[in-house]
Amino acid sequence: MDQLLERADRISKEDIAYGIYTSGTTGKPKVALNTHEGLACRFAWMSEYFGKGGTYLQKTRKTFDVSIWELLLPLIDGGQMYVAEDKKEADVIYLAEMMQKKKITKVHFVPSVLAVLLKYLERHPMEFPELEYIFCSGEALLPKLVEKTYRIFPNIKLYNLYGPAECAIDVSMYECKGGETEIPIGQAVPGTEIFIWNQKGEAVPPGVVGEICIAGKQTGAGYLNAEDIKFIQKNGRRYYRTGDCGKYGYDGQIYFLGRLDSEIKVRGMRMNPEYIERELTKCPGVLDAEVMKMDNRLAVFYVSDSGQDVDLSGWARQALSEYCIPDTIIKVKELPVSAHGKKDRRKLEELLSEKLFQELSQEFDSKNKDHIFQKFLRNLQKAFMRQVPEGVKAGESVFDAGLTSLGVVEFVLDLERMGIHLTFQDVYADCTLEKMAKTARMNERKHLPKKKNLVILKKENDMKNVFICFPYAGGNVECFQKFAEGFEDKAVQVWVYCRSFADKENVHEDLKELAREISGDTRIHVMGYCGGAAAAFAFLDALKQTGREASTFWLCAAAPYKNMKIGDREWSIWDLLPAFAGKRILEEIYGGHIIMDQGKYKRFRKEIAAAQSYMAKYNSIHEVPTYLLYGENDPLTRNYKKIYKTYHKYVKHPFIVCEIPKEGHYFVQTLGEKLARYAWKKLYENT
Template identity: 30%
Template sequence: MTQSTTLLSYFRRGLARSPERTALVVGRERFTYKELDLRARELAGEVLAANPRVTRVGVLAQPGARAYAGFLGALYAGAAAVPLHPDYPVRRTALMIEAARIEALVVDAAGAARARELGAELAGVTVVEQPTAPPVDSARPTAADDPAYIMFTSGSTGRPKGVPVSHGNVAHYLDVVQERFGFSDRDVFSQTFNLTFDLAVFDMFAAWGCGGRLVAVPRGAYARLPEFVKKHGLTVWFSAPSVIKMLRRSDDLHPGRLAGLRLSLFCGEPLMCEDAEAWQRAADNSALHNLYGPTELTISCTMHRWEPPESVALSRHGIVPIGRPHPGLRYLLHGPGAEAGTGELCVCGAQMVAGYLDPADDEGRFLDHEGERWYRTGDLVRRMTGGELAYLGRLDDQVNIGGVRMELREIEQALRGCAGVEDTVVLAVDDELTAFWVGECAEARDLRVGLADLLPRAMIPRRFERLAALPLNANGKTDRKALAERAAGAGGGEAR
């Protein structure tokens, strides 16, 4: 594979175009392409000095210069970048390090503290804090099928699933969105996603591939987001739709408030028509697109341009359509309703990953059809007039809350591991997790403490309710419908 088609090559395009141009803004710090490049090459030099054949480099750092340089440094070292979060539980991080077979770990201050807690879990792993070796001059060569990065998604077995995305997968995607949106060095991109979320890869390398600027959006900025967008001159916005709901609640989406945006992209959870309408009024000069796609299909695999009233007419349950597959991808509908135009969305093509880190996780996630391998998204869609796809919901118990993708079964598995829990059911109702449990453990706070050692904060249920027994339906199965009605009836009451 030529270096012009690796993930790193997109950053190097921006570097070659204007090395003194600002590549990254994090808080009050600004970094030119030249400065960020040097930091990345220094980290790569340190990693390669310790292990010249390194293939997997973890990046355990808070969003900041070290995290971005670490990601780029892994690519310079010819390795796959594995983003990790210092705030994740130690046990979960240890599972990821083991699954990815990480050989070197780039850390910042927060990551170094977490690394000390990991202790023996890092046996044989080179931990890089302050590089002292000479920076590399060039990147080690990689092949199209080599993983560029590895992301971890929630797994139904009680452990996270590793998804290796190849240079070929992501290069195809970046070329598609560049062709579609015409990014240029005048564009200023938002970064609302943590590096452990694959949508962050879009922000970084779509920006750097055209010589644009990437601006990290801190949590505090959402309280006055229109002012932040104007101050930094943002032209490309990308986030989960939950941001719109938050701004609507704070009454901060007045017409024309986001007039500086030329492009607004949303992905990670269903985009509601009412939210699209509200954002479009505020970003009146912006083209709004709804993107859809799991990590296994590389960032996003379909796209819909919001154009009412046509978009509203194509929507189902008030959800903006997810559109059509990107060039180079094909889809089929699977299941009993497929001939009538409704079924599970299955996709194949240049962006589909070859499989999970653990081949055992492939079972049930891929479909062999007419001699080809297709990824099963687990999402129910309907083919609409004109070929657009409308999203109808999940076929399994995987949910997406606040842009965080999670398996309810993983949370249940973690709960069953808590002392005094005999059985449990976790449900997502109105974008809120509720856990019902049976057992001797009487206090919800004890369960929260136990889960905090296993799960990220976003996956810990807000409400807990203890039952004498889980209800059963006429078939003797756990009556999840009855529990869902019970959770909905609680109406966001206090956790117990």
């Protein structure tokens, strides 16, 4: 101890405190160096601003600089620290239990992990009376995720932090108030200044986009044994040019707008795909290569100049840094190109999924001749490959194959949408698709009705009242969970039909079968949510063919379809938008409640196109009490007052139109229980 204290006396503020790996624009690994002064400044403002002491949860991997303050700050300011088990940083069930049992007061989450935690807590409410602060960094924080955080944790404060590895962790912060339309990264922390520069290194006025540049005590010391061209001297001061795009708002806050270069981020590490391609094409026998980010994994397609297989994996391990080594390597005869002569990345994605699925399906079929069991396995594999594109063999652990705790939640919800019932506990206990298929088959008898593609969210002994619900395009059973819970002890069943409307032929057969099998004494209530309105109308038709009408008809956040006709085709706004813009708009509309990845957006586009095509030709007329519900702040139905009467073409009955104050598109989830109580009241007004 005396030696340590003696060494501490010799440490100066300019000395290096730590180094952490990052990657520059060349893709080569670099160690970003930060000083004792910068780190001390970082600890000082956090301790002063958020109070000393408290109980921290240390869960971030040591490869990320957030782990430094999680580990050291409690030791400095007299707090307590609990260390999470290894590889549990995204296991939201484990983290929630840890936070509650250990009475955590300060905790950090990447927004994507926070979103899954909130989704879990919506279904499994827990109390966290000691929790005071949640900090977010590492990804963009969406406004609706902020709103949801404050609904689940009404007594905490949520902060959005920002900082590159080349500076001492976080250099700006913003206290989220709720109600924002865009979440800034805030203002510079004490001892640090942040500027927005143009290409000439000149400061730009508020509202003008430029490069985020950092100066002050937390600015790093450069890179270890590497050029530091991003660190510059100007007017006697040292600045770091981040390569991040941003602007100062007129409110004095800084807004992060993305990267200026072409780097991609996989598993938290920045890398340049062109650099990786260049290194891989140096491998003997490789003619061409294309690197793709698929979900949070790195895939490479290569063309062999001789047509023979090449040990590209071995070459990659020798030529590339560990975090740049591809997870998946696929040989192709040629790289597909688009009409514009560019590499067609969409076709490559489809090629990868199709090839892997075929290989794995052959393995399933050779092991088991039970066709029903094979069908379960194939559907499980389809859902699994949306999380881990490479798939997994039937008897291998899904976790060894790459399924994360975040992925488990998405996997289970996707299966629910397909009509397969597995719990989170089933996935963790069974671990392999083979065991899960057996469990799912048993669960089908226990949890699902005999009708196809239905999930029962609420079941009663009698069949007096049944709600048949249809999710929004790309949605799943989860969107009606709160609605089902709202009926509590009422004699109402809630069923959710979850087959994709893009599969129209099978959908109509399902609905006809369902209509025939429901007892004639049952009062049927039909609910369509946004794009699910088309399926709801289709079910009204199926009922009518049996000589019946629904007792009530509910359309939520569903304005009549209005398309543009160009030539012989109907076009919607989603057909005309680029994919990145469409995904961003939907994430804003659903505001952090969903993360719209490429697979979900593709499914959404298919289902909304099928719904619009169906309604363009719809000509049935029904006699049914109808309720139209809209959120006051829903951008998709803002003009509903002008067009809702279009529904009179299909329903010859007075409408009850309800506008829900201050709610957006997601009100069926946020107000599901209140909606159920309102619906219960209305059921008997229409007896």
